[in-house]
Amino acid sequence: MSKLSQDILPYNDFSGYIKRKFGKRVQKISVDAGFTCPNRDGTKSTGACIYCANESFSPFYCNPKISITEQLLKGIEFFSPKYKTQEYLAYFQSYTNTYSNIELLKEKYSEALDVKGICGLVIATRPDCINEEILEMITNLGNDKYVAIEYGVESTKDDTLNFINRGHSWSDTIKAIKLTAKFKINIGVHLILGLPGENHNDFMVHAERISKLPINFLKIHQLQILKNTPIEKIFKETPELFIDLSLENYVKIVVDFVERLNPNIIIERFTGESPLEMIIYPRWEGKKNYEITHLVVNELKRRNSYQGKLYSNEIF
Ligand code: SF4
Structure with a gap:
C-alpha cells in the first residue's frame, strides 16, 4: 500500500489478503x-x-474432550449456513500448540488437514517453543496446503516480558521468527498494547521493531484485565502502571502505531474481544471488533493517513 485513495482501505487488511490468495472467503x-x-x-x-x-477465547466447539475432527466438523456446521462457499483453516489456538512431542504434533496437525473443507493450518505458539525439527515437519506436512505459525510476542521490551511473567525474551522472538522464515512458513505475530509500565513511546518502538522482522501478519490487541487473573489485583492496587485505555485513546494509539508499521505487514485485527462478563477493564460497552476497525479506518482517513506513512526502514 502506498497512498490512501477512496477505494482502498488505508491499511493492509487480512480479509483482502485471504480473498486474493484463495479467491474466496476462508x-x-x-x-x-x-x-x-x-x-x-x-x-x-x-x-x-x-x-x-x-477460556476467555474458546468458542463452544473448541473442546479438548472431543477429537480435532469433531471440533472442526462442529465449527464447519456452525459457519457453513452463514457463508455457503467458504473453506476453512484449522486454528490451533488454545495454549501452546507446538509444545509436545513431534509425533503427537504431527498426528494432530495431520488429522486437521484430513478434514474435508480444511485448506490449511494456523498454529499459535510461543517463541520459545519452536525448533528446526518441528518447522521441518510442518513444512513437509503442509505440501500444497496453507500453513502459518502465529507467535505470541506481546511486547518487544524485556522489562515488560519479565513483569508479565511471560517466560521468554524479545531475543527469543527474533530468533524464532528468523528461523521460521528460513522454512518459508507464513508468520503471524500477536502483540498487546497497554501492558503495565508501557507508554505511548514504547508502543511506537514496538511498531518499529516488529516492522524489521520477516513477518506476514500482525494481530494487535488491547490489554484486557479479566476477572480472576493475577493482573486484576495489580490493576486494582497500582493503577498508575496502566495507561488510559478508553476507546478514544486506544484508537489514537493504534492509528499512531499503524502509521509507523511496515506497509507490507498484513493487519489481521486491531482488538481482542473477550466475553463482556469477564472483562474488568476496558469495557468499551461491548463494542465489536468490526466497530473498532471502523473507528481506526475513520481516524486514518481523517488524518489523510495510511499504514506506513511514517515508516522508515532507517530507524534501527
Ligand atoms: S497466555 Fe501465557 S500462560 Fe497463557 S497459554 Fe499463553 S503463553 Fe501460556
Missing part, C-alpha cells in the same frame, strides 16, 4: 488439541502470564 475454526503451556505446567512457571485466562 474462515478460521479454532481447535483445542489438548496441549498445555510451559508457562503453566512448571517448565517455565506454574503462574502463567499475569493476564492469562485461556
Whole structure:
C-alpha cells in the first residue's frame, strides 16, 4: 500500500489478503488439541502470564474432550449456513500448540488437514517453543496446503516480558521468527498494547521493531484485565502502571502505531474481544471488533493517513 485513495482501505487488511490468495472467503475454526503451556505446567512457571485466562477465547466447539475432527466438523456446521462457499483453516489456538512431542504434533496437525473443507493450518505458539525439527515437519506436512505459525510476542521490551511473567525474551522472538522464515512458513505475530509500565513511546518502538522482522501478519490487541487473573489485583492496587485505555485513546494509539508499521505487514485485527462478563477493564460497552476497525479506518482517513506513512526502514 502506498497512498490512501477512496477505494482502498488505508491499511493492509487480512480479509483482502485471504480473498486474493484463495479467491474466496476462508474462515478460521479454532481447535483445542489438548496441549498445555510451559508457562503453566512448571517448565517455565506454574503462574502463567499475569493476564492469562485461556477460556476467555474458546468458542463452544473448541473442546479438548472431543477429537480435532469433531471440533472442526462442529465449527464447519456452525459457519457453513452463514457463508455457503467458504473453506476453512484449522486454528490451533488454545495454549501452546507446538509444545509436545513431534509425533503427537504431527498426528494432530495431520488429522486437521484430513478434514474435508480444511485448506490449511494456523498454529499459535510461543517463541520459545519452536525448533528446526518441528518447522521441518510442518513444512513437509503442509505440501500444497496453507500453513502459518502465529507467535505470541506481546511486547518487544524485556522489562515488560519479565513483569508479565511471560517466560521468554524479545531475543527469543527474533530468533524464532528468523528461523521460521528460513522454512518459508507464513508468520503471524500477536502483540498487546497497554501492558503495565508501557507508554505511548514504547508502543511506537514496538511498531518499529516488529516492522524489521520477516513477518506476514500482525494481530494487535488491547490489554484486557479479566476477572480472576493475577493482573486484576495489580490493576486494582497500582493503577498508575496502566495507561488510559478508553476507546478514544486506544484508537489514537493504534492509528499512531499503524502509521509507523511496515506497509507490507498484513493487519489481521486491531482488538481482542473477550466475553463482556469477564472483562474488568476496558469495557468499551461491548463494542465489536468490526466497530473498532471502523473507528481506526475513520481516524486514518481523517488524518489523510495510511499504514506506513511514517515508516522508515532507517530507524534501527
Ligand atoms: S503463553 Fe499463553 S497459554 Fe501460556 S500462560 Fe501465557 S497466555 Fe497463557
